[in-house]
Amino acid sequence: MNPSQKDLEYMQIAIQQGKNCPSVDGAYNVGAVITVNGQFATFGYSRQVPGNTHAEENALNALLAKHPKKEYLENVVLYTTMEPCSTRTSGKKSCTDIILECGFISKIFYCVDEPPLFVDCVGKEILVGAGIPVIQIPQLINDCKKLNSHLFN
Numbered sequence: 001m002n003p004s005q006k007d008l009e010y011m012q013i014a015i016q017q018g019k020n021c022p023s024v025d026g027a028y029n030v031g032a033v034i035t036v037n038g039q040f041a042t043f044g045y046s047r048q049v050p051g052n053t054h055a056e057e058n059a060l061n062a063l064l065a066k067h068p069k070k071e072y073l074e075n076v077v078l079y080t081t082m083e084p085c086s087t088r089t090s091g092k093k094s095c096t097d098i099i100l101e102c103g104f105i106s107k108i109f110y111c112v113d114e115p116p117l118f119v120d121c122v123g124k125e126i127l128v129g130a131g132i133p134v135i136q137i138p139q140l141i142n143d144c145k146k147l148n149s150h151l152f153n
Contacts, residue, residue, distance in 0.1 A: 003137045007109055010035060010079045011137050015111075017045040017055065018081045018147040026089075028114070029147040030055040033079040034063050036072065054088075056080050056095040060102055073104045081144040083114045083134075086123040096123040100130055108134045111144035
């Protein structure tokens with residue numbers, strides 16, 4: 001499946017959110033956007049909320065704050081600049097587990113695979129195995145990689 005122009009636009013918003021991350025050693029800068037029925041719903045970025053929070057986690061929490069009973073949550077798409085984590089060095093619940101537990105994410109777009117700098121991530125494989133399409137947007141990979149230049153320079 002090729003990403004549409006709208007998918008590219010939502011990923012560009014996720015990249016802008018990733019630029020809001022306070023850069024720290026030992027953590028990636030990630031941005032995320034969630035759409036519902038093709039319309040922008042919310043966003044998140046890494047460390048947006050204190051406690052070493054992740055972008056996908058923050059975006060999902062913001063969405064659930066708007067829809068605590070999960071009403072009207074159909075055709076929910078997650079755009080994230082990096083593959084959702086499957087293991088966290090902090091011991092907190094992974095983004096992959098959070099996505100699976102919420103039960104309403106119908107599709108995920110991402111740009112870069114999580115590099116094996118901290119853990120070996122298999123989030124994409126787990127999500128696809130659970131029946132959630134996970135689609136890479138190669139057109140914006142370089143922009144997403146720049147979010148984490150603090151770790152690779």
